[in-house]
Amino acid sequence: MSSWIERTACFYGCDLNRWLGQFSDGLTPAEYGFDLDLSDQVRALMSAWSAIPLENLPSPSDASRLLPQNGRLAFCEQCWNEDVRRKRQPYIRRSWLNWTTVHCVNHRDFLSSKNRSVDRGAPNIIWQDVWTSKANWRNALHLEPRGFVAGTLWCKMPARFSPCTEQLMRSLERLADPCDAQAHEALDRVSATWRSCVPLNEQADIPVLLENRVEMLSQAAALLVTDLSQ
Numbered sequence: 001m002s003s004w005i006e007r008t009a010c011f012y013g014c015d016l017n018r019w020l021g022q023f024s025d026g027l028t029p030a031e032y033g034f035d036l037d038l039s040d041q042v043r044a045l046m047s048a049w050s051a052i053p054l055e056n057l058p059s060p061s062d063a064s065r066l067l068p069q070n071g072r073l074a075f076c077e078q079c080w081n082e083d084v085r086r087k088r089q090p091y092i093r094r095s096w097l098n099w100t101t102v103h104c105v106n107h108r109d110f111l112s113s114k115n116r117s118v119d120r121g122a123p124n125i126i127w128q129d130v131w132t133s134k135a136n137w138r139n140a141l142h143l144e145p146r147g148f149v150a151g152t153l154w155c156k157m158p159a160r161f162s163p164c165t166e167q168l169m170r171s172l173e174r175l176a177d178p179c180d181a182q183a184h185e186a187l188d189r190v191s192a193t194w195r196s197c198v199p200l201n202e203q204a205d206i207p208v209l210l211e212n213r214v215e216m217l218s219q220a221a222a223l224l225v226t227d228l229s230q
C-alpha cells in the first residue's frame, strides 16, 4: 500500500511525506502515527480520495511477519527492470516487507537493500530517491534526474553471500511460507538464539537489516535440511 501511495505522489510531482500531509486532516489522532501497510483507515481514505473501490486497492500486509516501518528496505533490482520492460512502474512487492523474505523467487537471487542511513529514523521509507537513481526506473515514473548524492543509496547483497544455491533457495521459499509448520519451528529456534545474543539495549524480536536476516534465515535453512535428512 505504501508503494501505491508513493507512486501516486510521484504522479502529482510530490514526495511521499508532503503527499501524506494533505490527508492528515482525514485521519484521527490515533492513526496519525499510521503504518501505511497496515492501516484500514488510510486505505479507506485513499479509496475515497481516488474513487477506486477498496477491493481494488492493495490489501493490508501480514502483520505477523511485517518488518518495522523503518526496516522495509529490501527490493529486487531485476523485478524493477522487468516492470519497466513490461511498460509498468517499479513497485514494492508485498512479500519484500516480510522479515522472512530475503530473496526473489522469480530471479533466484538475494534482494538488494536501500541503505538504512538514508532515511535516518523517518517513519516511512521513501523510494523516490532510489527510483531516480536509474534512468529506466526514473523514466517509467516520470521523475526528474537529481544531482550528486553523497554515498550510495542502495546496495546489492555482499559477494560473500552469493551465489544463493538452489538448495538454499528452496529452503528460503519454505521459510517465507507462513503455512509451513516445520519451517515455522526452525525460525522459532533461530529467533530464540538470536534474541539471547542481542544486547539488552538493542532488544528486538527479529533482525531488521537484510544482511542479518540472510544470516539468520541461512541458519534456519540449515536446520530444515538437517531435520529433513534425519
Ligand SMILES: [Zn+2]
Binding pocket: 076, 077, 078, 079, 080, 104, 105, 106, 107
Ligand atoms: Zn526479482
